[in-house]
Amino acid sequence: MTAATDPIRRIGRAGGNDGVDRLFRFVAWANLFCLGVFVFETWLTLIVGVPGPGEALAGGGDIRAWLLLLLYPAGIAAAAAFVFRTPVIGLREDADRITDFNAWVIRGAFFAVLYVGLVDAVISFLRVEEILPVLVGETLANDLARPLFRGPTVHIPLLVLGFVTAFFTRTLGFTWLALLIVAAELMIVLSRFIFAYEQAFMGDLVRFWYAALFLFASAYTLLEEGHVRVDVFYAGFSSRTKGLVNAIGALILGIVLCWTIMMLGMTSRTSIIMAPLLNFEVTQTGFGMYVKYLMAGFLAIFAMTMLIQFCAMLLDAVADRRGDPGAREHDGASVS
Known part of the structure; x- marks a missing residue:
């Protein structure tokens, strides 16, 4: 289960990605970044004992709960930044x-x-x-x-x-x-x-x-x-x-x-x-x-x-x- 060695698979469309490429690359990477945030949040809230985002949404919790909640939009923003900073990746x-x-x-x-x-x-x-x-x-x-x-x-x-x-x-x-x-x-x-x-x-x-x-x-x-x-x-x-x-x-x-x-x-x-x-x-x-x-x-x-x-x-x-x-x-x- 490794990436294909065929260099053809590494060829994007001429001139870099267009809007469709970027849209679906963003969707994929946003899911992956959010997955990383979700695993990190689960570890902090259920194992370490940090207040979770749910407490922030309910109007309670401390600054740590709000920081965890903000990690999700931050992850989505990071996915968008990655996609737009790597336009030549197919x-x-x-x-x-x-x-x-x-x-x-x-x-x-x-x-x-x-x-x-x-x-x-x-x-x-x-x-x-x-x-x-x-x-x-x-x-x-x-x-x-x-x-x-x-x-x-x-x-x-x-x-x-x-x-x-x-x-x-x-x-x-x-x-x-x-x-x-x-x-x-x-x-x-x-x-x-x-x-x-x-x-x-x-x-x-x-x-x-x-x-x-x-x-x-x-x-x-x-x-x-x-x-x-x-x-x-x-x-x-x-x-x-x-x-x-x-x-x-x-x-x-x-x-x-x-x-x-x-x-x-x-x-x-x-x-x-x-x-x-x-x-x-x-x-x-x-x-x-x-x-x-x-x-x-x-x-x-x-x-x-x-x-x-x-x-x-x-x-x-x-x-x-x-x-x-x-x-x-x-x-x-x-x-x-």
């Missing part, structure tokens, strides 16, 4: 830059869940077999049994390591993750039917990795048009008409859906995504993996990466509609 070049950034986010997420899954499964195995106190001592073993300790102390450093690893590799990792899911399932079958051994963490690991595979690979599937599309007319459309359909779909359906998921799931401490994350929620199985809260976070990663990719798709679709060079093939799997 739609496809912008789309490729956005896709490259999204690829790094997805790579980091895949490596993060890989590291967390392996380490947490080992900890759970050592706990259930009562080996952990022998290795690390009774005190640390008891601490590792508490979600509020294991999450910040073990999981968060591994999440950071995953995104650092993403800087040094070009593979997305989901092919290897799929192989590991198969290996984990095979381990369950062999241990259950040959050795009569089964523990809760084994099933938790499969569910954890499978959820990541499904949600994190969605943006890549969107880029490569690998999703299954049930259509009657699309397959017979010309490239320009497909561009129009994709642009409308990305703008009206895709981007709106992603913002809806984030607004419903990430704007309060009791929302469906943030509540498990803030409380380090785990399953009730005593010796299972402590990763249930991260699976709620998968929805946030899904919405963010899909939003980013829909912005890139919008730019590519508008370029297709205009007949710009460097078009991608639109031959995704379809059921007619």
Whole structure:
């Protein structure tokens, strides 16, 4: 999932961007800047405890609430400034830059869940077999049994390591993750039917990795048009008409859906995504993996990466509609 190396995709229209280019580049970058502001605001309000923009709109809050509220128009203004200061950048070049950034986010997420899954499964195995106190001592073993300790102390450093690893590799990792899911399932079958051994963490690991595979690979599937599309007319459309359909779909359906998921799931401490994350929620199985809260976070990663990719798709679709060079093939799997 990297930008196309074909230099044709980096060619804008002669003389720089016209009004249509600038309009849609502004729409895409305004969404991305606002996404950055939204993530920053969520961190400040729900984790640090700073008063949010909602308090400012309600007539309360202090200066910090108003500053957070003003970050959104500031982000939109920054997007406009960026577009007008870079008039020679074409739609496809912008789309490729956005896709490259999204690829790094997805790579980091895949490596993060890989590291967390392996380490947490080992900890759970050592706990259930009562080996952990022998290795690390009774005190640390008891601490590792508490979600509020294991999450910040073990999981968060591994999440950071995953995104650092993403800087040094070009593979997305989901092919290897799929192989590991198969290996984990095979381990369950062999241990259950040959050795009569089964523990809760084994099933938790499969569910954890499978959820990541499904949600994190969605943006890549969107880029490569690998999703299954049930259509009657699309397959017979010309490239320009497909561009129009994709642009409308990305703008009206895709981007709106992603913002809806984030607004419903990430704007309060009791929302469906943030509540498990803030409380380090785990399953009730005593010796299972402590990763249930991260699976709620998968929805946030899904919405963010899909939003980013829909912005890139919008730019590519508008370029297709205009007949710009460097078009991608639109031959995704379809059921007619």
